Amino acid sequence: MVDKTLELFECGHRACGGCGASSAVRMILKGAGEDTIVVSPTGCLEVFSTPYPETAWKVPWIHSLFENASAVASGIEASLKRQGRKEKVVVIGGDGATVDIGMLCLSGAFERNHDITYICYDNEAYMNTGIQRSGATPFDASTTTSPAGSCSMGNKHQKKDIPAILAAHGAPYVATATMAYPTDLMKKVETAVNTPGACYIQVHAPCCTGWGFDGSKTIEVGKLAVETGLWVNYEMIDGVVKKAKKVKRKPVEDYLSVQKRFRHLFKPQKNDEEIAKVQAIADRNAEKFGIDL
């Protein structure tokens, strides 16, 4: 058991008030413990935590580029192995760095099954550069490069299913979590870092700035994602879903209506047809993972 009272991600960094990612990172390090080397790709987290000469990291930390964190982690793991060192290697990167530009390196590291844990804080768009669409942006979300307009309902595509893709690589442990359930998140991180081989956790990390909600509501929004079935918390052991959090599902409207990125579904008038499409995604999730209570 790691000492969960340790604060390894120090306060005083430059994240927005109510940032879901920064809370997630604090919990991730409580789960991983102090014998951890963290690799971060370029992104919000890297920028708000390490403006030279300041750093929020009380564990060894390295940032190289946007798309190569998995490869850097592969090299660190190989080096530690050669030196007989036992630190855990944990990547913490955003969704753009993970599901889009870093996909090649990610796939390579998981195919080679390095003893690393890759954690994606998923805030569902490129937030650092100004809320542009990524492969993890949900259906119908309005972003600055998938804007809603008179002939657009926002993002046309569904989220890329990275957990399934990495499970298909043979990852021994794949999980999803949310910063809104910190105990569950810490437990999953602890499991991942203690599972030999390449493990993956995707963490739902609401972004008040990019999604358009008040920074005091981050946990509420995070919980609503789970309660509506638009985000499912589950674990996959050797490619098989073992545990998915069951919920008494709320309608997706409850989640969509509190975020400005979905405002076009409700204004100038409510678009029932489009909301039904989002509801269908939640329904499919519920069926696939058997989450309905």
Place this chain on the structure above:
Amino acid sequence: MKQILEGSHAVAEATRLCRPEVIAAYPITPQTHIVEALAQMVADCRLQSEYICVESEFSALSACLGASAAGSRTYSATTSQGLALMFEVCFNVAGMRLPIVMTIANRALSAPLSIWNDQQDSIALRDSGWIQLYAEDNQEALDLHILAYRVCEDHDILLPAFVCFDGFILTHTYEPVDMPTQEEVDAYLPAFNPYQKLDAKDPISFGMYATPDYYLEFRYENQRAMLRTKEAIRKYGALFGEQFGRDYSGLVEGYKLEDAEVAIIAMGSICGTVKDAIDEMRADGKKVGLLKIRCYRPFPDEEIAAALSHIKTVAVLDKNISLGSKGAVALEVKDALYGSSIDVYDYILGLGGRDIRKKDIKAIVDLAEKGSGDMFYGLREELL
């Protein structure tokens, strides 16, 4: 011990003797024989390294970056498209001051696709902050790897290096080489002692971002380290000479330059052809010499100016072209000789593996003597 080895195998053996702890590489012609040989050494337990078969050159250098930051001596090899794919990582490695050594089996860049030799690939990375050494033959190629680790890992330097040798012309050619023993290399090259490393016992942050208040100074320190490298090469090159009998203290090396009127400047395997051509031209009474550039980064500007002070005419052989400008070597030679009365002519040649023979070198000297240069040499006019 004298052995007859293919260039790639000579480099692989030299690399083994340097005891890299982590190797990450991706196959690309004509680099393949090097990484295959290293993989076999690991498979045969002749080399105790973690060998990562990555999925791209981009990941190869990224993995080396991580391994180096974690405290291991690392190695990779690539060429051409592979090096182009590493472009972003190259700048990053240099900026993070990680002393990675990488072999470049020089090859042309696409398009059109060409697997054959020129030096456009490494030249294109001239601004990346890597030391660049160019080998004339297989002996020099293997020696420069040992020298490179010694120089790069010096705590006053902490920079990465390319050891460049011409694809196919050297990589696939068998030559006799004098292979040092493990004991000799160990005596010359101490175990890797990282200046800083990722370590949970002493946590530090690597690769932070710098605001305009700090960035300029980081670049300045990088440039200072690069300039200090000249002295480090002189020092460790001389030490190499004392220990192995082959002196590499010079960033440049002259051949029959003392009484020459015309000097050829070149890098890499073409220097061998040039030397043979010079011998024949001298037999015909022409006073021609060669100034070989062994170290292209840092650029030996003062060394070139000093070596050529008595020369009237210089012909630079560039196996590259900075499109829209000139050959990259000639540009900097002109800068080094600025203010002198020396005529410098540039010849772009051998691109994409076009063979250069002694008669070509003689023809170029004739052109330079007539004041004709700054041109592509050997064009097939019927294709234009």
